[in-house]
Amino acid sequence: MKQSTLLVIILCLFFISGHAQDRLLSGIVRDAQGRALPGATVQSQSGLGVVTDSFGKFAMKVSADTILLHVTYVGYAAQQIAVRDIQVPLVIQMKEGSISLSNVVITPDDTEIIHSLSKYDLSVRPINSSQEILRYIPGLFIAQHAGGGKAEQIFLRGFDIDHGTDISISVDGMAVNMPSHAHGQGYSDLHFLIPETIERVDFNKGPHDAEYGDFTTAGYVSFKTKDHTDKNLIKLEVGQYGTFRTVGMFNLLGNTRTDRRDQLFVAGELFGSDGYFESKQGFRRYNGMAKYSNEFDEKTRFTATVSTFYSQWSASGQIPVRAVESGQISRFGSIDPTEGGRTSRSNLNLQLVQDLGTATLSNQLYYSHYQFHLVSNFTFFLNDPINGDQITQSEARDILGYKGEYQRHDYLGSVKLESKLGATMRYDWVDDIRLSHTKDRKEVLSDMARGDVKQGNAGVYLGESFTLLPQLVLDAEIRYDHLFFDYNNRLDQTHQSEDKGIWSPKARLNYQAGRNLSFFMKAGSGFHSNDTRVVVAQNGQEILPKAYGQDIGVFFKPAPWLAMNVTLWNLDLDQEFVYVGDEGIVEAGGETNRKGLDLSVRAELTSWLFADLDMTYTKARSVDEPEEAQFIPLAPVFTSIGGLSFDSKTGWTGSVRYRYLGDRAANEDNSVVAEGYFVMDAMINYTRPRYQISMTVENLLNQEWKEAQFLTESRLETEPQPVEEIHFTPGTPFFAKAGFTIFF
Known part of the structure; x- marks a missing residue:
């Protein structure tokens, strides 16, 4: 040192x-x-x-x-x-x-290049939903497997992240991940975010950014919503399977003017669909948002955001392959048609940013109230051959969070110094977090787990960036988090508390070798916390497993119309314990290693035609197991996303896109394989100053594909013995919807 x-x-x-x-x-x-x-x-x-x-x-x-x-x-x-x-x-x-790839320039900061590419992608690719914007992160895949209302399953860098265990997600600095959640650690539901309100999405992969703490192992995704809207709009979309969607965005303070420093806009969304399953989903989602921003002077900016959402749905759940192959049900049928749920979240987010000359000071305070109720049945009649194995997971949660950061820019001779000092705090009160054995979605047969959780996380981070040469930047950062866990078990009347701290050092070196070429190297450690119920069950041992990541890569633009990024990476995880919310038990995991190669290409083929390609290859293995049993179940091996987008400059815009997920191991010895898929989508818009007409088609080729897959032991009502095999949720068949938007 x-x-x-x-x-x-x-x-x-x-x-x-x-x-x-x-x-x-x-x-x-x-x-x-x-x-x-x-x-x-x-x-x-x-x-x-x-x-x-x-x-x-x-x-x-x-x-x-x-x-x-x-x-x-x-x-x-x-x-x-x-x-x-x-x-x-x-x-x-x-x-x-006009949108041009020439405006994405190479700098000595790889993070800024990624941000520019993200803004470019948002500009040339049509937006369909806030969850789908997660697919803008190269190598990230999502899967929906519970009727549309449940948070999507996420895959990235050889992780089956479940619903957010190893990726940090935030909206305007407000945390989305839910620690110690009724359904799973890090549960991240983005459905409260209206896609039309998104201004940009920032991301980075690996545990390399001190600003982001818990859950930042595979990376982070940060959404930024618009501060204003220059046009009011009303949108109506209708599609197959009883699908409809309406959106409104309204500027309440009149047209923006150069002498007006305050802005206020509201947005609302209503979405509904019966779905393509034989049992109708009856899915309904209601979103509302209001955002006020004011530049009190040239050095002070204040933003207040209020948002709320509610959804309810029925689900057909995951079905076993044998039930479809035997003809007992179709691929869009169900074993337990009473699955489903409801959830809601309301947020207040206050942000104040001050310009102090050579420094900036930001302070943020947010509060969320959250409710969750999910009914599932994964094993059917395995454990209870009379009533079935249906479970209900529920909780009510309040979240209070704070984030403050001081950034300063100085010069020591010709060496540019950028310093930052930040502090974060989050406290979750989770009331009556519950796992129950239920019947027909109504009757509670018994409680499998029930209690109250209080969890806190206080963190501080320090970073220094040295511009040693105009083209050479060294970043050194360190973060410390201290976590507090408290669980009151209502079933056995016990009460336990634990706390523990963890240091996370990080370093990055960026070198701009030329106007169109930049290299970077990164090394750092991060962590994800484990569920409070795991922490107390393990008496505070091995509760904050570390992740150690290394990246080396290059950004280059061989031509103004072509940009490429290649990254080699490695990620090691220590021993961890996982709370399985579906069963109310603790499972021990082992030390793991993941390594891979990421490739991203962006091309502006003509002034109106754009192409993009993202490919990832990953090798994910358990370290402590015998060689023949080292596969990590459901870890993606090869993925690719790409497409063509066009903007005719005469009002016509659109895209044709594909996503490919290769076959992957469903168990530790790769004797069972989760089948891959190739799906194409298309969209076309015609836009005039006063209106827009749009058409979207999902699964253009009408492929039969499995969106979510799990190797599960289950027993059907007529079976004498359980069977372990792939259970899946069928992917969307050919689906078309049309939209009409009015601007005023």
Whole structure:
């Protein structure tokens, strides 16, 4: 540690002596309405540059008296600006323009490149639902297997993440993951997010960002919603299987003006569908959102968001292959048609960001009230041959969270220093978290687990970024989390508490080898907490399993119309214990290793035709098991997502997309295989200033595919003995819907 510190000091002194003549150029980038544009790239003629902060501000060291700047931002026309007086801060105003891959530029910061590519993807790919936007993360797959109302199952980097165990998900800084959830650890339900309100999605893979703590092992996904809407809209969509959807977004303070600093818009969504199953889903979801933002002055921004959602549904559940092959049911039939559920979440999110000159200070406070009730039957008549094995999981939860961060930008000679100090706090009160044996969705036969959970997580993180050369950036970060677990068992009248802390160091090195080429290396550790009921059952032992990740990769643009990213990665996990919410038991896992290769390609084939391709290969193995039994069940091996999108500039836009998930092991020795699938979707829109007409088709080729698969032991009512085999939820058949939107 002392040697590393000494090396940094020597490097700093070297660059101070060599570049003391450099001077500081600063400015701000705004849109036509005068609003700040965070994430814009400002480059000098050398091709090196900086990215604007949350207030649209930038600062860079220059050595020449006359500077030619190239300013880019996805969705805006690029600008060339000749600066002759660097003493005067610049005010750069960007005008909206066509989407172009040329506006995605290579920088010495791989995170900023990913953010630019994410914004580019959102611009050229049509949005269908907030959950599907998770598929924008290369290599991430989702699967729905409970009637549309349950949070989707997630797969990433060789993980069957279940519903969020190994990925941190947030919306406007508010945590989505639910620790110690009735259905599973880290449960993440994004259905409260209306897709039309999404401004951008940021992500990164691996445990490499100190800002994100619990659950950040395979990576994080951060959604940012719009602060304003320039157009009011009303949308109506109708489709097969009794599907309908209406959305409204309204600016309540009139048209945006350059002299207006406050914005208020509301959005609402109503969605319903009977589904393609023989037993109608009766699915209904209601969403509401209001967001108020105010720039009290050029240095203070306040945002308040209120949102709520409620959904209810029936589900056909997972069905065994043998029941379909024997003709007992069709692939869209059910064994227990009384499955289903209801859930709701209401949120209040307050954010205050202040510009302190060379620093920014942000404070956030949020509160959520959440309710969950899920009825499932995975084993049918295995445990209770008379009443069946139906279970009900339920809970009521209140969440209070805080996040604060201080960021500072300084120069030590020519060495740019970016410091950040952050603190996070979250406390969950979970009342009557319950697992019950039920019948016909109504009668409670017995309680298998029941109690109350209190769980807290206090964290602090520190990071320092050294721009050792204009093209070389070193980031060093460390995070500390202390977690508190409390469980009151209502069944045996016991009460237990545990607490434990964990350190997570991280480091990143980014090198821009040229205007169109950048390399990066990352190493760091992260963790995911285990369920409170696991923690007390194990008496506080091995309750915060660590993840150790290493990434090495390259971003390059061999042509202005082509961008590529290749990443080699490795991820090791320590021993962990998992609470199986479906059975109310604790299962021990072992040490695991995952390694793989990610490839992403973006191409602007013409001014109106865009192509994208994401491919991942992963080898996931258990370390402590014999070689023939080292497969990790349901871990993806090969995945690919891609498509063509077009924008004719005459109002016609659309896309044709595919997703492919290869065969994968369903058990530890790969003797049972979960079948892969290839599915194509298509969308076309015709947009005019006052209206839009759209058509969407899912599963264009009408493939028969299994969306979710599990190797499960079950017994049907007429069977004398249980059978272990694949149980699955059938994927969507050919499904078409049409939409009409009015803008005003």
